[in-house]
Amino acid sequence: MTRGVRGGIRALAPLAVGLVLLLSGCAGEGKAPQTTLKPKGPQAETINHLINPVFMVAGVVFVAILGGALFVALKFRAKDDDDFDEFPDQVHGNFKLEIGWTILPAVVLLIVGIFSVAAIFNLAQKPKEDAIHVEVYGQQWWWEYRYDINGDGDYTDIITANDLVIPAGRQVSLKIKSRDVIHSWWAPALNGKKDAVPGRTHPLTIQADAPGEYIGQCTEFCGLSHAEMRIKVVALDADGFTSWVDHQESGFQAPTDEAAVAGWTTFASQCTSCHRLTGMTEPTDPSKVFEYPEVVNQVSGEAPNLLHLMSRTTFAGAKFNLRKDTPECVALGQDWAQTDDGLKTCLNRNALEAWLRNPPAEKAMHPGDTPSPESRGMPNFNLTEAQIDDLVAFLTGLK
Ligand code: CUA
Numbered sequence: 001m002t003r004g005v006r007g008g009i010r011a012l013a014p015l016a017v018g019l020v021l022l023l024s025g026c027a028g029e030g031k032a033p034q035t036t037l038k039p040k041g042p043q044a045e046t047i048n049h050l051i052n053p054v055f056m057v058a059g060v061v062f063v064a065i066l067g068g069a070l071f072v073a074l075k076f077r078a079k080d081d082d083d084f085d086e087f088p089d090q091v092h093g094n095f096k097l098e099i100g101w102t103i104l105p106a107v108v109l110l111i112v113g114i115f116s117v118a119a120i121f122n123l124a125q126k127p128k129e130d131a132i133h134v135e136v137y138g139q140q141w142w143w144e145y146r147y148d149i150n151g152d153g154d155y156t157d158i159i160t161a162n163d164l165v166i167p168a169g170r171q172v173s174l175k176i177k178s179r180d181v182i183h184s185w186w187a188p189a190l191n192g193k194k195d196a197v198p199g200r201t202h203p204l205t206i207q208a209d210a211p212g213e214y215i216g217q218c219t220e221f222c223g224l225s226h227a228e229m230r231i232k233v234v235a236l237d238a239d240g241f242t243s244w245v246d247h248q249e250s251g252f253q254a255p256t257d258e259a260a261v262a263g264w265t266t267f268a269s270q271c272t273s274c275h276r277l278t279g280m281t282e283p284t285d286p287s288k289v290f291e292y293p294e295v296v297n298q299v300s301g302e303a304p305n306l307l308h309l310m311s312r313t314t315f316a317g318a319k320f321n322l323r324k325d326t327p328e329c330v331a332l333g334q335d336w337a338q339t340d341d342g343l344k345t346c347l348n349r350n351a352l353e354a355w356l357r358n359p360p361a362e363k364a365m366h367p368g369d370t371p372s373p374e375s376r377g378m379p380n381f382n383l384t385e386a387q388i389d390d391l392v393a394f395l396t397g398l399k
Contacts, residue, residue: 033215036188040214041207043123043191050119054112061108123192127173127205132166136176137295138183138196138218140376141225141365142304142317149245158248159278159292161304162318164233165334167241168211176202179295179302181223187216187233195220208235213313213330224364225377230318234334244334248308252279254286255397263394266387274303274378277398303378309398310337316363316378320351337399347396356388 032038039045078084127133135146135155147158166172176185178196186193187206194204208214216231236244255261264283267275272290282288293302309315311334313323323329323336329346337343355362358380365377383391 034188034217038189040189040212041191041209043206044189046119046122047192050115053115057108057112123205125205127171127203131171131173131205133173134164134166134175136164136174136185136196137179138177138185138222138229139179139302140181140223141218141229141363143183143185143218143229143231144302144304147245147248149249156292158245159305160248160308160312162230162232162314163312163334164231165241165244166206166208166233166235167238168208168235169238171205171207174204174206176204182220183218183222183229184220185216185231186219187214187231189214190216190233193219206233208233211235211237211240223376224366225317225319228317228319228363230314232314232318234313236334240333244311247311250308252277252281252307253397254281254283255394257393257397259390259393260397261394263387263390263392266383266391267394270381270383271303274375276303276305276307278305278307280307306395306398309395310343311335311399315352316355316359319363320355321348322352324348337396343396343399349392352392352395353388356383356391 036044037048037051039048076088133148133151133155135148137144137146142161143164144159144161145164146155147160148155149157174185174194176194176196177200178198180198182198183196184193185196185204190206190208191204194202196202212235214233214235216233218226218229218231220226222229255264261283268280268283268290272280276290276292278292280290282290292305310322313334313336314320315322323332324346326346329336329342332342332346335342336346351362355378359365359378360367360380363377366375367377367379368375369379
């Protein structure tokens with residue numbers, strides 16, 4: 001080995017070591033919840049079964065091509081005793097070689113292509129009979145989930161946001177849509193990404209092998225808070241899912257506690273220009289229900305349904321934890337707030353209060369001075385600390 005080659009290797013060694021450390025850091029258990037390389041469901045498994053062999057083929061090609069190029073460059077490099085006026089033999093065209101390096105890559109691509117197309121068809125299969133059907137609406141900058149539990153085509157049985165709750169071991173058929181710009185829904189452990197395009201419906205089937213929480217992310221740049229438009233899929237066991245559905249289908253419970261009633265009044269006067277609580281009435285007039293608006297495409301200006309807010313684990317486009325992420329609170333699952341003790345211990349109260357105090361300071365949004373169809377995100381209502389306390393009392397009652 002010449003001094004030049006040895007010098008080059010010495011210079012590159014720290015880089016290679018650093019790269020290996022960096023990549024091994026990515027794969028640490030529990031450290032990379034958004035990795036696509038650890039599938040947790042059959043659809044993601046299908047993709048993984050395609051990625052691994054293709055990556056290996058690509059690796060062999062990479063090493064062979066670069067190794068060959070490096071070998072030729074070193075073997076035929078200019079040497080000190082070369083006569084620079086004399087050219088080596090000029091060769092052009094070698095029939096056998098040219099045929100070989102045309103056919104070989106074509107065969108490799110054909111094989112990869114066959115497996116890719118098979119995987120595409122596999123992933124595009126119609127969902128099974130017992131699948132759960134959910135409409136997914138992307139808008140700046142949160143995801144809404146509308147469930148058709150009865151299978152009658154009516155997607156208003158449950159309207160929720162941020163946490164997509166599904167039964168483990170069962171297919172979930174998502175219809176992905178957008179109310180404003182292009183977003184993309186991606187929970188890497190469960191399937192590939194699917195764009196949410198205004199005016200279109202894109203199907204995506206997911207399934208989680210086991211109960212657990214699977215993190216994802218909007219993956220199409222969609223404006224200011226694209227990076228804060230997060231996804232959380234919560235898979236429950238069969239019984240857990242059934243009781244979750246029963247609980248979600250139960251209606252609005254008017255509060256009786258004094259502070260919560262005050263919060264309800266503030267909510268009805270300030271928050272209902274955007275937010276809804278299915279079945280919520282006017283505090284002073286129990287016959288007046290705030291109707292849920294029709295789904296409007298192309299214009300967002302909407303905000304999450306807050307019915308049963310305390311059965312969610314995140315808020316504000318899943319940017320913040322509503323339930324603290326300590327192990328004992330995570331262990332309580334979706335039921336964390338059902339007991340007074342759980343609510344008291346696990347409510348991420350500081351984050352919720354900060355959000356009510358000044359939302360645009362907590363997440364990049366452009367709400368405008370007053371809510372309008374052009375508004376995106378929650379404005380600062382300049383609430384007093386007393387109003388914030390009352391609102392928290394009201395919201396924490398939405399179990
Ligand atoms: Cu929505 Cu990026």
